[in-house]
Amino acid sequence: xxxxxxxxxxxxxxxxxxxxxxxxxxxxxxxxxxxxxxxxxxxxxxxxxxxxxxxxxxxxxxxxxxxxxxxxxxxxxxxxxxxxxxxxxxxxxxxxxxxxxxxxxxxxxxxxxxxxxxxxxxxxxxxxxxxxxxxxxxxxxxxxxxxxxxxxxxxxxxxxxxxxxxxxxxxxxxxxxxxxxxxxxxxxxxxxxxxxxxxxxxxxxxxxxxxxxxxxxxxxxxxxxxxxxxxxxxxxxxxxxxxxxxxxxxxxxxxxxxxxxxxxxxxxxx
Amino acid sequence: xxxxxxxxxxxxxxxxxxxxxxxxxxxxxxxxxxxxxxxxxxxxxxxxxxxxxxxxxxxxxxxxxxxxxxxxxxxxxxxxxxxxxxxxxxxxxxxxxxxxxxxxxxxxxxxxxxxxxxxxxxxxxxxxxxxxxxxxxxxxxxxxxxxxxxxxxxxxxxxxxxxxxxxxxxxxxxxxxxxxxxxxxxxxxxxxxxxxxxxxxxxxxxxxxxxxxxxxxxxxxxxxxxxxxxxxxxxxxxxxxxxxxxxxxxxxxxxxxxxxxxxxxxxxxxxxxxxxxxxxxxxxxxxxxxxxxxxxxxxxxxxxxxxxxxxxxxxxxxxxxxxxxxxxxxxxxxxxxxxxxxxxxxxxxxxxxxxxxxxxxxxxxx
Numbered sequence: 185x186x187x188x189x190x191x192x193x194x195x196x197x198x199x200x201x202x203x204x205x206x207x208x209x210x211x212x213x214x215x216x217x218x219x220x221x222x223x224x225x226x227x228x229x230x231x232x233x234x235x236x237x238x239x240x241x242x243x244x245x246x247x248x249x250x251x252x253x254x255x256x257x258x259x260x261x262x263x264x265x266x267x268x269x270x271x272x273x274x275x276x277x278x279x280x281x282x283x284x285x286x287x288x289x290x291x292x293x294x295x296x297x298x299x300x301x302x303x304x305x306x307x308x309x310x311x312x313x314x315x316x317x318x319x320x321x322x323x324x325x326x327x328x329x330x331x332x333x334x335x336x337x338x339x340x341x342x343x344x345x346x347x348x349x350x351x352x353x354x355x356x357x358x359x360x361x362x363x364x365x366x367x368x369x370x371x372x373x374x375x376x377x378x379x380x381x382x383x384x385x386x387x388x389x390x391x392x393x394x395x396x397x398x399x400x401x402x403x404x405x406x407x408x409x410x411x412x413x414x415x416x417x418x419x420x421x422x423x424x425x426x427x428x429x430x431x432x433x434x435x436x437x438x439x440x441x442x443x444x445x446x447x448x449x450x451x452x453x454x
Numbered sequence: 455x456x457x458x459x460x461x462x463x464x465x466x467x468x469x470x471x472x473x474x475x476x477x478x479x480x481x482x483x484x485x486x487x488x489x490x491x492x493x494x495x496x497x498x499x500x501x502x503x504x505x506x507x508x509x510x511x512x513x514x515x516x517x518x519x520x521x522x523x524x525x526x527x528x529x530x531x532x533x534x535x536x537x538x539x540x541x542x543x544x545x546x547x548x549x550x551x552x553x554x555x556x557x558x559x560x561x562x563x564x565x566x567x568x569x570x571x572x573x574x575x576x577x578x579x580x581x582x583x584x585x586x587x588x589x590x591x592x593x594x595x596x597x598x599x600x601x602x603x604x605x606x607x608x609x610x611x612x613x614x615x616x617x618x619x620x621x622x623x624x625x626x627x628x629x630x631x632x633x634x635x636x637x638x639x640x641x642x643x644x645x646x647x648x649x650x651x652x653x654x655x656x657x658x659x660x661x662x663x664x665x666x667x668x669x670x671x672x673x674x675x676x677x678x679x680x681x682x683x684x685x686x687x688x689x690x691x692x693x694x695x696x697x698x699x700x701x702x703x704x705x706x707x708x709x710x711x712x713x714x715x716x717x718x719x720x721x722x723x724x725x726x727x728x729x730x731x732x733x734x735x736x737x738x739x740x741x742x743x744x745x746x747x748x749x750x751x752x753x754x755x756x757x758x759x760x761x762x763x764x765x766x767x768x769x770x771x772x773x774x775x776x777x778x779x780x781x782x783x784x785x786x787x788x789x790x791x792x793x794x795x796x797x798x799x800x801x802x803x804x805x806x807x808x809x810x811x812x813x814x815x816x817x818x819x820x
Contacts, residue, residue, distance in 0.1 A: 344540055344542065346538045346539075346540050346542040347542050347544060347545075349509055349529070349538070349542065350536075350538055350542035350544075351544075351555070352509075352528075352529045352530045353507055353508075353509070353529050353530070353534075353535055353536050354530075354535060354555060354556040354559060354604075354608050355530045355531075355556060355559045355560060355608070356530055356559050357530060360559060364555075365544060368546045369545070369546055
């Protein structure tokens with residue numbers, strides 16, 4: 185039996201309110217980005233896309249995007265590799281210090297990022313390392329690699345150990361098993377871990393703030409501009425940043441869909 | 455069967471920490487044999503098979519394959535292959551890719567691989583268009599056949615089975631048991647099968663090895679194990695049975711230890727003689743036990759109260775409780791149906807030829 189009519193109406197209103205709270209701010213940033221005015225005012229009197237043109241032309245904006253992208257891509261790649269092996273250690277193999285490892289790996293996630301960023305900065309200073317975007321990569325990894333590990337570990341838990349044993353029984357070496365069995369089976373987990381890693385790094389502010397030194401990422405710049413002097417480039421870059429994340433997710437879905445359709449068409453051929 | 459043994463185990467011991475799973479196993483497996491290892495869960499049969507394929511390390515003892523020691527050889531270098539309980543079909547591969555996997559590992563060319571996969575699909579009576587099908591789209595019985603085809607593609611010296619039929623429904627299991635036996639005959643390979651189902655073992659095997667607490671209790675053909683078990687454990691494991699405590703009498707015959715049984719004459723049909731005072735167990739299967747009408751007698755006679763009957767399909771089972779606390783089981787074919795009313799006093803009997811004497815330390819410390 186489904187919910188009654190009054191319950192349905194209450195649920196509908198509840199749903200609409202939640203969606204409005206979540207997305208209305210984002211929509212208002214979108215509106216702000218297409219305002220002609222130099223200052224943030226509502227309602228918007230005249231619309232223009234000139235700030236988008238300015239943003240894309242500006243060398244400093246290009247640098248910002250390049251830095252953020254560079255950091256996010258390296259963090260993504262390293263998280264996927266580290267996460268893969270970490271997940272095997274986390275979920276697949278029984279070894280002496282496994283439970284300790286499982287607990288330690290969770291710690292950075294529960295650590296407040298501000299504190300994590302500060303402590304890393306102090307640590308870099310102590311070691312005499314000058315903070316740049318490269319130290320930010322390290323800082324992001326401290327927080328994101330464990331998350332990637334957990335995402336892949338969830339996939340690894342649902343994996344029948346007999347599959348690897350069967351492959352070995354049929355003559356496969358450890359490297360072959362990894363390539364032919366383990367890696368393909370964990371691939372969905374690795375891809376979603378990669379997506380998460382990219383999005384978390386691309387949008388990260390607290391860790392970047394402490395550890396980028398003279399370099400600046402997009403979220404840092406947005407914050408600095410809001411504090412030191414508003415520019416219509418702020419909502420513009422905000423929207424561009426969201427669009428970047430969105431495009432990445434769409435790309436991932438498109439690739440997944442393509443792989444699936446190739447697979448089905450191959451099955452139909454045979 | 456010593457010179458033509460393909461696999462020879464000597465004093466094989468497996469320990470997990472303080473727990474000993476296998477206590478010095480000795481076994482010779484003959485070339486081309488279908489050997490089934492049966493035992494309750496925890497008896498060590500799975501551990502044994504994992505040692506044989508190389509998935510667990512041997513603690514002590516030797517494994518020889520055609521005279522060559524292999525106990526230190528890793529699983530991927532042993533010429534043996536196992537069909538897993540879960541089948542372990544690779545879910546990201548098609549049926550064809552699964553079957554070709556061992557050939558691919560060996561570096562066989564794609565064309566040859568495909569040809570062999572097609573041959574195996576035929577052999578296992580799977581349609582050729584299954585080659586490109588996803589494993590998930592196959593039914594339980596089909597997946598079973600794919601797993602078999604993949605194992606045969608490996609072309610092992612010995613094929614091991616770890617209860618692969620246990621997850622299937624009754625009907626399908628019966629069909630596949632017969633197919634497996636047929637496949638054994640057609641390929642001529644050595645099959646070693648483990649199961650906890652005695653029926654499965656009886657249908658398929660040349661020899662059955664009964665395992666208990668990390669040791670072999672008895673290794674023999676099905677009929678031998680059923681009719682002449684070496685211990686109460688084997689007797690009870692092999693289906694319904696009636697067991698009586700007996701001791702040797704001065705005159706060379708038997709006497710019932712607890713008065714449950716009247717022994718007529720000296721029961722010399724048994725073929726074995728107990729020393730005076732020696733304790734043993736007298737075994738009779740339910741189908742050899744009969745209801746005695748008044749005035750008739752048998753070598754051994756017991757009386758009790760009729761308890762009830764149970765339908766077994768082709769047979770009917772009856773239960774009778776004796777005054778000394780035994781619950782006796784009798785089985786009759788449908789056409790020989792006995793009509794009794796619960797609570798009625800009945801007399802049961804069986805002859806010495808149908809009985810078997812088990813001589814072991816009774817309830818002994820094992």
